[in-house]
Structure formats: C-alpha cells, structure tokens
Amino acid sequence: MEKIYGQFDLETIEKLADIINKKELSELTISSGDNTITLKGKKCVPPVPMPVVAAAPAQAQPSVESTLSESEASMAEEVSGKIVKSPIVGTFYSAPSPDKSPFVKTGDEVKKGDVIMIIESMKLMNEIQSEFDGTVEQILVSDGQAVEYDQPIMVIK
Numbered sequence: 001m002e003k004i005y006g007q008f009d010l011e012t013i014e015k016l017a018d019i020i021n022k023k024e025l026s027e028l029t030i031s032s033g034d035n036t037i038t039l040k041g042k043k044c045v046p047p048v049p050m051p052v053v054a055a056a057p058a059q060a061q062p063s064v065e066s067t068l069s070e071s072e073a074s075m076a077e078e079v080s081g082k083i084v085k086s087p088i089v090g091t092f093y094s095a096p097s098p099d100k101s102p103f104v105k106t107g108d109e110v111k112k113g114d115v116i117m118i119i120e121s122m123k124l125m126n127e128i129q130s131e132f133d134g135t136v137e138q139i140l141v142s143d144g145q146a147v148e149y150d151q152p153i154m155v156i157k
Helices: 011-022 072-077
Strands: 027-032 035-040 082-083 090-093 113-119 122-131 135-139 153-157
Touching: 011 027, 011 035, 113 153
Parallel strands: none
Antiparallel strands: 027 035, 082 153, 090 113, 113 122, 135 153
16 A cells, blocks of 8 residues: 555655656656645755955955866856856757757857747747847757756857
C-alpha cells in the first residue's frame, strides 16, 4: 500500500523526482487544491556576486575580477557586446525544427523583434525575440542544451 502525502501518492512524487534529475532542475513546486509539494534537486543555482561598496577604503575594496569566479572572469574578458539571456528555464533550440535551418548563426545581422531562438519549457515552445539590433557575435550554448533563468545564451555586437 502506497503512503499518500496530501493529494500526492508516492508514485507521483517519484516521477517528479525523475523529472528533476533528467532536466537538472534545482527545484520543482506542484500544487493541487490546498496541497503543495516542493522537491529540490542536486543542482544549485550559483550565488550572486556581492556588489562592491564604494564607501570602503580603496585598498580594502576587492577588484571586480576578484569577486568573479575564474570562469566568469575569463568569459567577461572574451565577451564584448550585448548579452542575450534566457528569460526562462528550459531547453535551448536554435531552429524551429531539427530539419530546418537555425534562426540565426554567428555573423548574422539581427533586428530588434527578430526571433533568434526557441526555449522549450514545460512542453511549450517559446519563441525568443532579439532585444537588440546588431550582429550575432557568439552563441554560448549548444542546440538541445538545458538553460537556466538569466543564463547568457548569445552575444550581439
């Protein structure tokens, strides 16, 4: 006999845990009526760097690069231009379907409002439009890769 947690049976909870692991999610919350369940995965959201306080003495103030991790600092040096970030958690797709050409490639010109990618979230295909005019300088993720909220996806110069 399966134990029931509110409106959620053990089988449902195990299926949700599998989804969290497969999609590498940090957290999933489901509600049914008055009952809510939150499951947390292994993947942690990276901490936000602390801002530098201008009132501190100059020698006590850490440099901007010292507050960033080594990988973030190297990425900041390499990236120049406007960064397009993921507006939602999901899966990045560069084309409308596997047999179609990508919305944009490195070197393509884009205008504000052009569709530049799809992020699939909860089985919904969300067309993401460019917020900038310019040239696609770099695409930072590969097709089919899971992306987090506010993760850099593309650089437009």
